[in-house]
Amino acid sequence: MIGLHIPDSFIPLLQAAVYWVIALVFIALSLRWARAEMREEKVPLVAVLAAGIFAIQAVNVPIPWGTSGHMVGAALAAIVLGSPFAAVFVLTLVLIVQGVLFGDGGITVMGANIINMGVIGGFVGFYSYKGLNRAIRNPYPAAFVAAWLSLFVSALACAVEMAIAGTFPLGLGLFSMGLYHAVIGVIEGAITTVALYLIVTARPDILPKESGVTA
């Protein structure tokens, strides 16, 4: 949904560089994941899937009070591919294209955006799904909460980073972005859940065995 792509100049250069370094570590790890997957290497597969997620993010989703938003899809990618690194890989590629081609999310702050949407979105989405699914043994509510959480925590992280940067007050940031994404997250959660249901119906074999999803 709108409001997570931090633009250039909202984070000072030095801090942006620190985020870039952290992001690069995760990108390297995700590349290693894509290469060392036990069944077969996934680099090309994930590259093509990233283009698919780009298209998915381009689908306009109506928001009840009149505007339109779009999916982020980090939790969906992580859940279906069975690794948070899938989200890091996919979202990194998507953010590079969005940043360089569209100017959606900046260049210097791209590291921060990758951390928020890819790393935090992916890890929160994946592990909350895994934990909840183990606890309640039903993948769909688990996916709903996971997708909601992944968006919500990403938004909080975004607010914290800008507060550190001094370009947006912490309290107001946490409140406004948190509230907005808590609401919007419900839509992300609903779409993720229903999309997951469709994927399980059509291609149950894609999902990792331990995900506990059965068609």
Next chain:
Amino acid sequence: MHLIETRDLCHVYPGNVRGLDRVNFIAPRNARIAVIGANGAGKSTLFKHFNGILQPTSGTILIRGEPITRENVKEVRKFVGVVFQNPDDQIFSPTVEQDVAFGPMNLGLDGETVRHRVEEALRVVGITHLRNRVPHHLSGGEKKRVAIAGIIAMEPQVLVLDEPTAGLDPAGVRDLVDFVNSLARRFGMTVIYSTHDVSLVPEMADIVYVMDKGRIVASGTCREVFVQHEMLASVRLEVPVIPRLIGALRQEGVGISMAYTFDEAKNAFLEAFGRRG
């Protein structure tokens, strides 16, 4: 009043690419209409005007005598059902049944009517046995039928099929020809389709339009169109093999009457041989 009529219809794509150039097209009631042309001739572009997916750059399109407006576009799409070439772009529900129900649901029909419509559409297309299947696992030909059923369920009076035989094997093509013919015969529907497989056309068309580079370069019955060998060659189409063979023999002085379908040809040859033998 024609079901569909275009008058000097032009469409220019962004980047000044000419899609349609002064197209005058008429679809009468209960007709089977073939639009033939090479790839990129403008067939799909024309079809997307029939239900208001594309708007004319200039010229007019009239559906039952009326132009398409914001207000009547839903009515138009109910009246003119367009089935696109690739069924994968049109099928997305978890079951065949739900997918076929999608159109009727969007028309705001009540549950009972939707169920009835779905039933009927599945039956007409001959896929009642697939109703609970996951569309994803169906064969190409089956998916094609699901896509058609999805449109039939909206009970259009004009069915538009973009390259319906693409990717089908001979048995699939045969089924489709029979299906199109039965829609026209049994349900009185008007069926418009595009194809570059010219050999099918004599068996399933009352009217033929030939398109090239966005223009309609010829139209008429099969007989009128398929005698124009040079014209067809110039638009990168072939004359179906039967009239081509008979034409070549006639040029060599063989006395045989022209034929278009297999059965006609067989009779023509028997007659020619009989007369001479």
Next chain:
Amino acid sequence: MHLIETRDLCHVYPGNVRGLDRVNFIAPRNARIAVIGANGAGKSTLFKHFNGILQPTSGTILIRGEPITRENVKEVRKFVGVVFQNPDDQIFSPTVEQDVAFGPMNLGLDGETVRHRVEEALRVVGITHLRNRVPHHLSGGEKKRVAIAGIIAMEPQVLVLDEPTAGLDPAGVRDLVDFVNSLARRFGMTVIYSTHDVSLVPEMADIVYVMDKGRIVASGTCREVFVQHEMLASVRLEVPVIPRLIGALRQEGVGISMAYTFDEAKNAFLEAFGRRG
């Protein structure tokens, strides 16, 4: 020693779906081989064994007399080039030139040789003018050529084409037929392709294999295969219209010799009419 030989090749897909059932297939040197069959007959499954994309469940596949192993699979893929049906699967680089260069790059050739190979492949396929274009601006026929060029650039000795005419218009089909024939004639290559457009086969095949439900149900020259009308009908294929017409006339007692291509048919008819006239 045959270029490709399979012995009782079986392939069972996960879920116990039988893909291939005791297939015995031979590809000799410098031959044009058509594998015909309805959708789902197992043509693509067979082709995927030719370069080790799929492994046999049982039976053997020999490439130049040797089974495919982990060690020689790269060699095999250099020797047998497979072009898939949908060019979008195969063209994955941003520009035509980059895509055609992908195979040669992986062979570890130096920059100079890669450039030379790309140049040559583009020339053979006739798309030198497209080298700096992006694939999504190309037509279906052009994309098909790019996909073929990408394989040709690896200089395989066997070229395998899965449904090469799918989606092409008559002019595109004509070009492809000429291209396949020239590969065999000018470069001495062996070309194997699948199709369900049986009318093309007489013009571009030395050997025909007929597949049905994962089995090879007939093989031989066009003459040997296309006289078996019942067999073809039983596997949901059609007899090309020319032999079908001549066959029907002969059944009615007309004295005419069998023919398969257009030119043969024209001569046969002229002769028949001449003899009788």
Next chain:
Amino acid sequence: MIEELFFIEKQAYRKSPVHDIDARAKIILCFAAIVAMVAVPYSPVVFPVGLVFFLLFAILWALSRLSPLVYGKRVLMVVPFGFFLILVQIFVQNPYYTVYTSIADLPFGIHVYRESVEFASILFVKFLVSISFIILLSSTTRVQDLLEGAGRLGLPAEFSLVLGMMVRYIFVFGYITRKVGESLAARCFSPFDRNLPYRYRLRVLAYTIGTLFIRSYEQGERTYMAMLCRGYGRESHLYIRKKPLARRDLFFLLACMPVVVCTPVIAWLSSQGLL
């Protein structure tokens, strides 16, 4: 965003002296301009620097023969979140100032501060200059040239291959999404049709999104297989022909880079009273 993608592509395919310049030169200039702009501290020094940078951008945009409307349209595409962040600034305090003077008192104890207005303006200038250079880069350089340029500038081989595939397939899926949209419309569905229940619309969108996911996953499977057929391995990389920078490109860099490097330095030195 798909239609925007095609829109951007269309601009990048035009001809002009700026379009003709090698992608490497444009990448270096635009990235340098953004980094330099971001590097300028949050202080009024930003204004003269921003003005000079924007003039540089405006000259290049004029030379690119693209309409100002194109620029306007592209700015509008990206601004919402940035504008929201900037607008809110005038009501709040930030750590870059110590003293705040209220210039307008609104109900609920909300104040508009002079310093905050200044800070918002600073952010606005930096933001606008940064996105202007990105817009310049992608409006005058084709995606494939951008990628090739990045590769020649030393983008690691594994990234250029992966990004190349991404670039290739966003257009494939772009066309697919367009067709899916048309087929939804043909069956009288619009996600924004208020006659249909909201949950129903959301479910349909979720199904189409799930289908897109499966289709891209399966496209990945097939593409991977086709790559194997052509000898794909760990060492595979994108073919990028060597090409030296033309004299014109070097001249372009020589003319523009000093502006990008020197303006902030001079402005900062003079603000510190060192000049």
